[in-house]
Amino acid sequence: MKKILVPVKRVIDYAQKIRVDPSKGAEGVQLKNVKMSMNPFCEIAVEEAIQLKEKTKAEVVAISVGPKQCTETIRTALAMGADRGIHVETKPDVRGDYINLQPWAIASLLKGIVEREDGVDLILLGKQSIDSDCGQTGPLLAGLLNAPQATFAAKIEAGDDGSFTVERETDAGTETIKLNSSVKPAVITCDLRLNTPRYPTMPNIMKAKKKKVETISLEDMVKELGLDLDEVLTPKNEVVEVYEPPPRKEGELVGSIDELLGKLKEKGLVA
Amino acid sequence: MVREAARHWANEELRPLAREMDNEGKTRPEIIQGLFDHGFMGMEIPEEYGGSGMNFTSACLVVEELSRVDPSVSILVDIHNTLTNNAVRFWGSDELKQKWLPRLASDAVSSFALSEAGSGTDAFAMKTTATESPDGSYYTLNGEKLWISNSREAGVFLVFANANPSLKHKGITAFMVDANTEGVHVGKPEKKLGLRASSTCPVVFDNVKVDAVDILGQVGLGYKYCINILNEGRIGIASQQIGIAKGCFDVAMPYLNERSQFNTKLADFQGMEHQYAQVATEIHAAELMTYNTCRMKENGIPFVKEASMAKLYSSQVAEKAASKCIEWLGGVGFTQDLLAEKFYRDCKVGSIYEGTSNIQLQTIAKRIKEEYR
Numbered sequence: 001m002k003k004i005l006v007p008v009k010r011v012i013d014y015a016q017k018i019r020v021d022p023s024k025g026a027e028g029v030q031l032k033n034v035k036m037s038m039n040p041f042c043e044i045a046v047e048e049a050i051q052l053k054e055k056t057k058a059e060v061v062a063i064s065v066g067p068k069q070c071t072e073t074i075r076t077a078l079a080m081g082a083d084r085g086i087h088v089e090t091k092p093d094v095r096g097d098y099i100n101l102q103p104w105a106i107a108s109l110l111k112g113i114v115e116r117e118d119g120v121d122l123i124l125l126g127k128q129s130i131d132s133d134c135g136q137t138g139p140l141l142a143g144l145l146n147a148p149q150a151t152f153a154a155k156i157e158a159g160d161d162g163s164f165t166v167e168r169e170t171d172a173g174t175e176t177i178k179l180n181s182s183v184k185p186a187v188i189t190c191d192l193r194l195n196t197p198r199y200p201t202m203p204n205i206m207k208a209k210k211k212k213v214e215t216i217s218l219e220d221m222v223k224e225l226g227l228d229l230d231e232v233l234t235p236k237n238e239v240v241e242v243y244e245p246p247p248r249k250e251g252e253l254v255g256s257i258d259e260l261l262g263k264l265k266e267k268g269l270v271a
Numbered sequence: 272m273v274r275e276a277a278r279h280w281a282n283e284e285l286r287p288l289a290r291e292m293d294n295e296g297k298t299r300p301e302i303i304q305g306l307f308d309h310g311f312m313g314m315e316i317p318e319e320y321g322g323s324g325m326n327f328t329s330a331c332l333v334v335e336e337l338s339r340v341d342p343s344v345s346i347l348v349d350i351h352n353t354l355t356n357n358a359v360r361f362w363g364s365d366e367l368k369q370k371w372l373p374r375l376a377s378d379a380v381s382s383f384a385l386s387e388a389g390s391g392t393d394a395f396a397m398k399t400t401a402t403e404s405p406d407g408s409y410y411t412l413n414g415e416k417l418w419i420s421n422s423r424e425a426g427v428f429l430v431f432a433n434a435n436p437s438l439k440h441k442g443i444t445a446f447m448v449d450a451n452t453e454g455v456h457v458g459k460p461e462k463k464l465g466l467r468a469s470s471t472c473p474v475v476f477d478n479v480k481v482d483a484v485d486i487l488g489q490v491g492l493g494y495k496y497c498i499n500i501l502n503e504g505r506i507g508i509a510s511q512q513i514g515i516a517k518g519c520f521d522v523a524m525p526y527l528n529e530r531s532q533f534n535t536k537l538a539d540f541q542g543m544e545h546q547y548a549q550v551a552t553e554i555h556a557a558e559l560m561t562y563n564t565c566r567m568k569e570n571g572i573p574f575v576k577e578a579s580m581a582k583l584y585s586s587q588v589a590e591k592a593a594s595k596c597i598e599w600l601g602g603v604g605f606t607q608d609l610l611a612e613k614f615y616r617d618c619k620v621g622s623i624y625e626g627t628s629n630i631q632l633q634t635i636a637k638r639i640k641e642e643y644r
Contacts, residue, residue, distance in 0.1 A: 072272070075272060079272065079276070199276055199280050199309060200272070201309045202309060202310025202323040202325060202333075203310045203318070203324075204310075205272055205273055205276060205310075206318070206324050208272075
C-alpha cells in the first residue's frame with residue numbers, strides 16, 4: 001500500500017458542555033471560548049492509518065478543512081504518526097458544524113484532493129462527526145469516487161493483494177465484507193471498537209513539528225480543483241432551528257412491582 | 272500540544288492510581304514505564320541520544336500537568352529531567368553523555384544524591400568522601416546520603432562527594448553511580464506526610480568504586496554544578512506547585528458548581544466568589560512568574576532571583592490553595608474520598624525541598640541589595 005488519506009475534523013471537545021444561545025437561531029451552538037479537539041472518530045481513523053502504515057510502510061496524509069486552528073488538529077495527527085498534512089483553510093467565520101460546510105462540500109473537496117494526490121489506496125474517515133452527526137461524508141465520497149466502501153468498521157485487514165476485509169458493526173450484527181482490490185481507492189469509515197487511539201508521545205510531538213503541512217485557502221483549492229466556490233459554500237440543507245433538549249422530567253418512585261405494572265398499564269406502555 | 276498530551280496521559284493513566292499509590296507508599300512500575308514510553312523522562316535530551324529534544328519550558332509544562340493529578344509522580348519526573356539529565360547535558364564529557372543520556376531517556380530513573388543527615392541547606396558540609404585510586408582510574412565513595420527522592424526506583428545516582436575535604440567545598444565532585452554497583456544500599460523509605468508514593472530513602476555508599484569516566488565534569492567543581500543546577504531545578508518545583516494549586520481547583524470548583532445549600536449553588540455565594548477569585552488570581556500570578564522565568568532562562572537572561580521568587584511564591588500559593596479548597600469542600604474535603612486532602616499534604620514540602628523558603632528569601636534579598644548598591 002502506498003498512500004492513505006485521513007480527513008480529520010476539528011469539533012467541540014467531546015467532554016465540553018454544549019451551550020445554546022436561543023437568540024442566535026440556527027447558529028445557536030456557542031463556539032467561542034469552547035475547547036475544540038479532533039473528532040473522536042477521526043482519531044480512531046488516524047490510529048488505524050498509523051497501524052496500517054506500521055505494517056505496510058504507506059504514507060499517511062492528514063487533511064482538514066476549516067479555520068486556521070485546524071493546523072493544530074493536523075499537528076495532532078502528525079504527532080500520532082501521520083507523515084504530512086493538507087489544511088484547506090476557510091475564513092474564520094465559516095462553521096463546519098453543518099451551518100456552512102456540510103458533508104457534500106467536504107466530500108466534493110476530498111474527491112478533488114484524492115485525484116490531486118494520485119496513487120491513494122485508502123481513505124479512512126470517522127464514521128460521523130460528533131457535532132453534526134451526519135455520517136455522510138464517507139459514503140458521499142465513495143459515491144463520488146465510485147469507490148468500494150465499508151462503513152462502521154470494527155476491524156480492518158489489509159490483504160497483500162491490496163484488498164480490504166472489513167468487519168462492520170450493524171444493528172443486526174457484525175457483517176464481514178471484502179472490498180475489491182482491483183478498484184482503488186477504497187473508502188472505509190471507522191467505528192468506536194476499531195482501536196484505541198494512541199497518545200502523542202513527547203518525541204513524536206517534536207518530530208511532528210518538522211513534518212510538512214500544506215496550507216491552501218478554500219478559495220484557491222476550489223479553483224485548483226475546478227469546483228464552484230458558491231456550490232461548495234452553499235449548504236444543501238438549511239438548519240431551521242437549534243435548541244437544547246428539554247430537561248429530563250423527574251421520575252416517579254414506586255413501591256412495588258405491582259405498582260410499577262399498574263403505572264405502566266396506565267400509561268399504555270404495557271397491555 | 273505538549274501540555275495536552277501530558278494532561279491526557281495524566282488523566283487517563285495516572286489519575287486512577289494516584290490514591291492507591293499514596294496509600295501503598297509506592298509508585299507502580301507501570302506508571303514509571305508509562306513515563307518512559309511517552310517520552311516524559313528524556314524531554315530535553317537531544318534526539319540523537321534517544322530523547323525528545325524539547326525545551327525547558329515544555330518540560331516545566333509537563334511537570335505542571337502531571338502535578339495537577341499526582342505530585343508524587345511529577346517530582347520524579349522533575350528531579351530526573353531538571354536536575355540529573357540537564358547536569359549531564361551541561362557538564363558531562365562526550366563519553367559520559369554517550370554512556371548515560373540514552374539510558375536516562377529510556378530506562379534509568381535517576382536520583383540527585385546531595386543531602387545528608389548533617390547537611391541539608393548547608394549542603395557543602397557534606398561528609399561523603401571520594402578517594403582517588405593510586406592510578407587515578409577510579410574513586411571510592413564512602414558515606415550516607417539522606418532524603419534522597421526516587422532512590423528506590425533509581426537506576427543511577429548523581430552523587431556529590433568530597434574528593435578533597437582539605438579544600439572544603441572546592442573538593443566536592445559529582446559522580447554518576449550505577450545503582451547496581453556493589454556497596455550501594457538503598458535504605459527504607461521515610462514515612463512522610465505527603466508525596467507518599469515518592470520514595471525518599473537513605474542511600475549508603477559503602478566502598479563504592481566509581482570509574483573516573485563517570486565523574487561529571489571536573490573534580491572539585493561539583494559545588495558549582497550543584498548550585499547552578501538547583502537554580503534551574505527550582506523553576507521545575509515552582510511548576511509542580513502551580514500544578515498542585517490547579518489540581519486543587521479541579522477538585523473544588525466542580526463541587527462548588529454542583530452543591531447547593533439554602534437553594535443556592537455554593538459557587539454563587541458572594542463570599543465564595545470573592546475567595547476563589549482571589550486564589551485563582553494568585554495562581555495566575557504564580558504561573559506567569561514561572562513561565563516568565565522559563566523565558567528568561569531560555570533567552571540567556573540571568574534568572575536566579577526570579578527562579579527563587581517563583582519557587583517561593585508558588586509554594587505559598589499552593590499551600591493556600593490546598594487549604595482553601597478543603598474549606599470550600601466542607602466535610603467531604605476533609606475525607607479521602609476526594610484528592611483535596613492529598614494535595615494539602617503533598618504541597619507542604621514545596622517550601623522545604625530544593626532550597627527552603629528561608630533560603631529563597633535570602634537569595635532574593637541578596638540580589639536586590641546588590642542591585643541598589
